[in-house]
Amino acid sequence: MSAPRQTLQLQVNGAEAEVRVGLHDSLLTVLRDQLQLTAAKRGCNQGVCGACTVVRDGYTVRACLSLAHGCTHADIETLEGLNQEASMQALQKAFAAESAFQCGFCAPGMLISAHALLLHNPSPDADQVRAAMSGNLCRCTGYAPIVVAVLQAAAHLRAQELAP
Amino acid sequence: MNTATKQFDALPEGAVGQSVTQLESDEKLTGQAQYIADMYRPGMLHGALLQSPHAHALIEGYDLSAAQALPGVRAIVTGMDLEPAHRMGAFIKDEPAMALDKVRYCGEIVAAVAADTEAIARQAARLIKVFYQVLPAALDPASALQEGAPLVHENTDSYIKVFDAGTQGNLCSRTSMREGDLESAWAQCDVVVEQVYHTPGQAHVSLEPCGALAEIDAAGRITLWSANQSVFRVQANVCEALGLPMTKLRCLTPRIGAGFGNKMEAHVQPVVVLLAMKARKPVKLILSREEDFETVRARHPATIRMKTGARRDGTLIARETELLLDGGAYGDDSPGVLGYALLMNCGPYNIAHVHAHGRVAYTHKMRFGAFRGFGVPQVTFASEQQIDAIARELDMDAFAIRRLNMKRDGDRWLGGQSIFSNGLAQCLDAVEQGSGWKHRPAQADTKAANSESRTGMGLAISAHISGLLATGAIVRMLEDGTLLLNTGAVDIGQGSNTALAQMCAQALQVPMDRVAIASPDTDGSPYNWGTTASRVTYMTGRSVVAAAGEVEKQIKKYAGAMMECAPEDIELRQGGSVGIKGVAAASLSFAQVSGYAHWAAGGPIIGSNSWVFDQKTVDPKRAVVLGLPFANIGVFSFVAQVVEVEVDTLSGKVRVPRAWTAADVGRAINPAMVRGQIEGALVQGIGYALTEELVWDGPRLANPSLMDYKIPTMAEVPPSHDIYIVETQEPTGPYGAKSVGELGINAVAAAVANGIVEATGARLTQLPLSAERVYQALYPQDFA
Numbered sequence: 001m002s003a004p005r006q007t008l009q010l011q012v013n014g015a016e017a018e019v020r021v022g023l024h025d026s027l028l029t030v031l032r033d034q035l036q037l038t039a040a041k042r043g044c045n046q047g048v049c050g051a052c053t054v055v056r057d058g059y060t061v062r063a064c065l066s067l068a069h070g071c072t073h074a075d076i077e078t079l080e081g082l083n084q085e086a087s088m089q090a091l092q093k094a095f096a097a098e099s100a101f102q103c104g105f106c107a108p109g110m111l112i113s114a115h116a117l118l119l120h121n122p123s124p125d126a127d128q129v130r131a132a133m134s135g136n137l138c139r140c141t142g143y144a145p146i147v148v149a150v151l152q153a154a155a156h157l158r159a160q161e162l163a164p
Numbered sequence: 165m166n167t168a169t170k171q172f173d174a175l176p177e178g179a180v181g182q183s184v185t186q187l188e189s190d191e192k193l194t195g196q197a198q199y200i201a202d203m204y205r206p207g208m209l210h211g212a213l214l215q216s217p218h219a220h221a222l223i224e225g226y227d228l229s230a231a232q233a234l235p236g237v238r239a240i241v242t243g244m245d246l247e248p249a250h251r252m253g254a255f256i257k258d259e260p261a262m263a264l265d266k267v268r269y270c271g272e273i274v275a276a277v278a279a280d281t282e283a284i285a286r287q288a289a290r291l292i293k294v295f296y297q298v299l300p301a302a303l304d305p306a307s308a309l310q311e312g313a314p315l316v317h318e319n320t321d322s323y324i325k326v327f328d329a330g331t332q333g334n335l336c337s338r339t340s341m342r343e344g345d346l347e348s349a350w351a352q353c354d355v356v357v358e359q360v361y362h363t364p365g366q367a368h369v370s371l372e373p374c375g376a377l378a379e380i381d382a383a384g385r386i387t388l389w390s391a392n393q394s395v396f397r398v399q400a401n402v403c404e405a406l407g408l409p410m411t412k413l414r415c416l417t418p419r420i421g422a423g424f425g426n427k428m429e430a431h432v433q434p435v436v437v438l439l440a441m442k443a444r445k446p447v448k449l450i451l452s453r454e455e456d457f458e459t460v461r462a463r464h465p466a467t468i469r470m471k472t473g474a475r476r477d478g479t480l481i482a483r484e485t486e487l488l489l490d491g492g493a494y495g496d497d498s499p500g501v502l503g504y505a506l507l508m509n510c511g512p513y514n515i516a517h518v519h520a521h522g523r524v525a526y527t528h529k530m531r532f533g534a535f536r537g538f539g540v541p542q543v544t545f546a547s548e549q550q551i552d553a554i555a556r557e558l559d560m561d562a563f564a565i566r567r568l569n570m571k572r573d574g575d576r577w578l579g580g581q582s583i584f585s586n587g588l589a590q591c592l593d594a595v596e597q598g599s600g601w602k603h604r605p606a607q608a609d610t611k612a613a614n615s616e617s618r619t620g621m622g623l624a625i626s627a628h629i630s631g632l633l634a635t636g637a638i639v640r641m642l643e644d645g646t647l648l649l650n651t652g653a654v655d656i657g658q659g660s661n662t663a664l665a666q667m668c669a670q671a672l673q674v675p676m677d678r679v680a681i682a683s684p685d686t687d688g689s690p691y692n693w694g695t696t697a698s699r700v701t702y703m704t705g706r707s708v709v710a711a712a713g714e715v716e717k718q719i720k721k722y723a724g725a726m727m728e729c730a731p732e733d734i735e736l737r738q739g740g741s742v743g744i745k746g747v748a749a750a751s752l753s754f755a756q757v758s759g760y761a762h763w764a765a766g767g768p769i770i771g772s773n774s775w776v777f778d779q780k781t782v783d784p785k786r787a788v789v790l791g792l793p794f795a796n797i798g799v800f801s802f803v804a805q806v807v808e809v810e811v812d813t814l815s816g817k818v819r820v821p822r823a824w825t826a827a828d829v830g831r832a833i834n835p836a837m838v839r840g841q842i843e844g845a846l847v848q849g850i851g852y853a854l855t856e857e858l859v860w861d862g863p864r865l866a867n868p869s870l871m872d873y874k875i876p877t878m879a880e881v882p883p884s885h886d887i888y889i890v891e892t893q894e895p896t897g898p899y900g901a902k903s904v905g906e907l908g909i910n911a912v913a914a915a916v917a918n919g920i921v922e923a924t925g926a927r928l929t930q931l932p933l934s935a936e937r938v939y940q941a942l943y944p945q946d947f948a
Contacts, residue, residue, distance in 0.1 A: 049371060130878045
């Protein structure tokens with residue numbers, strides 16, 4: 001017998017979304033399979049790799065470890081929504097310029113973690129970037145260009161007075 | 165051979181040598197890139213696997229009734245759906261699509277389900293009953309090769325082999341290479357070092373787990389998308405495993421979430437195709453991270469006995485290497501890894517008397533196969549430590565002994581192959597100066613400075629090849645004069661689409677935005693063996709330049725006809741036009757020439773090229789070789805690397821705060837991407853050196869998750885890594901380019917091990933150099 005499913009209202013990228021959810025369904029499953037928001041990736045389904053990182057009420061969470069049922073009163077943002085923001089675009093521009101991605105599978109989660117870091121600390125140094133983003137794994141770049149890109153985007157945003 | 169040395173005075177935008185941003189930047193950085201898990205098809209079912217709980221067991225039967233009764237289940241496949249004669253394999257065709265009659269490793273796929281949802285498919289897979297007769301297993305390669313060990317394969321004689329493998333019992337393959345007269349050479353040596361080294365299984369951990377999506381049309385023809393490094397190897401493997409003619413299977417590729425060898429040969433594609441054929445509906449199956457660890461493949465655990473001899477002046481004269489690889493249950497790329505590791509066992513040194521020999525053992529474990537470096541990180545860990553040990557014994561500098569013995573112009577590789585370009589000397593100079601090697605503190609000072617922490621520097625060097633097997637390119641000029649480049653080379657994230665487009669743009673002197681890249685498609689792309697063996701820039705790049713040259717010839721022919729002059733009087737002009745030499749006003753755009761060819765005379769302009777690397781690996785007058793599966797492999801890139809290591813003597817923990825890498829990659833087509841390969845390889849190498857190790861608990865992989873298998877994070881990588889690109893001009897390469905994809909990982913573990921010796925005096929012979937192992941090496945009397 002299949003587990004019972006309920007209809008839930010989620011706030012995703014500023015819009016109401018109605019989904020049919022089982023008690024065990026993760027936010028990642030709902031985002032990817034029901035809302036076709038596939039920027040968040042499933043890399044480990046265990047909360048280790050960070051490829052599924054999304055924003056919940058201003059803080060990053062692992063969508064694979066978040067139950068959809070627990071997100072009904074929360075404001076969820078994914079890369080699809082954050083793409084519109086000038087601060088995210090500054091990060092994307094820096095990531096492109098610095099080759100801070102290769103295969104791109106970690107990039108959505110990496111960008112969201114970077115965005116959240118700059119929201120809370122607009123002037124991080126390299127060590128703070130490394131500490132804040134050590135929960136996002138990348139197997140291609142060796143990380144160094146990611147650190148450079150985040151610092152570069154932060155400097156650009158400070159110069160433009162565009163806080164995330 | 166000199167295909168592409170033509171240079172232009174002024175470079176068009178995006179031309180060769182510029183750090184053009186990856187063509188896929190926007191889609192990858194906005195989350196729009198589609199990887200295999202992001203793909204959906206109408207009516208698509210979801211697949212799930214059942215894996216074996218035993219390392220070795222006969223399958224006596226299946227009970228599928230409970231699984232079949234579950235609502236939403238559409239198809240179940242098992243070994244019963246396979247023909248025993250249909251087997252796949254890169255070197256030895258020994259592997260069925262899934263377990264057939266028996267299981268050969270814990271985790272092997274024994275059944276698969278297609279259902280309306282992934283949850284139903286997974287539930288149904290758990291409801292399948294398999295009746296096993298459990299058999300004793302051979303889990304260790306050395307004991308697997310002993311008389312009386314449980315056999316992994318009963319009848320290896322019946323398997324098709326593509327070379328003289330020497331397969332017998334649990335011996336999967338054996339290789340031997342001999343040069344000079346090793347036995348009498350030992351007597352000439354003043355110093356001899358001999359040691360046994362152990363290296364672990366390493367998991368690829370591409371961030372994207374493997375998966376596939378297959379769809380069958382009304383006529384029974386199948387379209388297959390999958391995480392792969394070669395649509396052509398996917399096609400060959402699936403067709404061999406399922407007995408399909410290649411005309412029945414079209415292989416395509418979505419974006420790839422990285423591949424380090426794991427996605428080159430088949431993983432779950434044959435099973436997914438079988439499910440789609442049975443369900444007659446599209447089926448997608450994405451492996452969980454745990455399934456990816458357990459069923460795909462990993463770097464070979466290796467045991468290396470190595471002996472090196474030198475004269476008092478430091479001249480290396482004798483080397484014996486005996487290599488034993490754990491091949492796991494199926495041959496996969498193991499014979500290739502063994503042969504290549506032996507070919508590279510001496511590193512870039514001249515050693516007159518060499519015997520390198522080794523074996524791959526079948527065991528009841530997951531298959532081991534290609535992983536960045538392809539056997540070279542293992543032998544380099546041993547070799548570069550022996551060079552270092554000899555230097556210490558002779559009181560020679562680490563750079564001096566390497567300069568004394570390294571390959572120079574005119575020298576040949578082990579086996580006899582020519583080296584056409586060699587920037588190793590410049591690489592050594594660059595890292596020696598960059599690291600301040602000569603001015604590094606003496607060992608005694610670093611001890612005195614801090615009682616708990618010791619620092620030291622380690623040096624190691626290595627090489628890699630660029631040329632192997634077949635490739636092609638088609639350049640089509642579209643009606644409007646823009647260009648479509650089609651190579652069949654899968655960009656696995658490293659940026660080959662960009663580098664190949666740069667070469668095409670350069671060859672025809674057009675801006676990058678006039679060149680589009682066709683996605684690899686076995687129906688429409690020219691054959692490409694694969695994005696593997698560091699070969700795409702060199703091999704496919706040469707085809708791109710040659711195919712673009714064909715286009716140039718046709719443009720000149722038609723432009724000559726249009727302007728009533730000889731094709732020889734026509735010249736390419738920058739930005740997509742041609743003109744009459746010496747007559748600036750007489751010019752035609754590519755659009756005009758292409759329009760003429762399409763609508764008036766000659767026909768659409770299509771340039772194509774294909775070739776296979778055909779430079780002999782072995783000169784039989786020089787070397788005696790048995791069972792080397794690469795008849796033609798070569799064109800060498802070189803690397804020199806210094807790392808600074810910091811050893812915490814209280815815990816044994818090792819850090820690498822700084823690194824310096826110099827690589828001779830020929831001409832750097834895209835310097836930023838060259839750096840990206842070197843940077844990524846360093847960090848993957850640091851993982852190999854310090855933390856990464858697959859561990860088995862009896863027959864079962866004990867750490868198949870990212871929680872338990874530790875790859876480096878941003879907090880652990882060297883904060884400082886200086887990279888020096890040493891550009892040589894490879895005369896056979898496109899615009900002088902050679903390889904870089906694997907080169908950067910080869911020397912890392914050896915450099916770290918040599919640094920630990922300098923820091924502490926302890927020489928470790930087993931990877932990873934974990935805190936526990938370093939601690940035990942620091943205080944041997946406590947662990948006697």
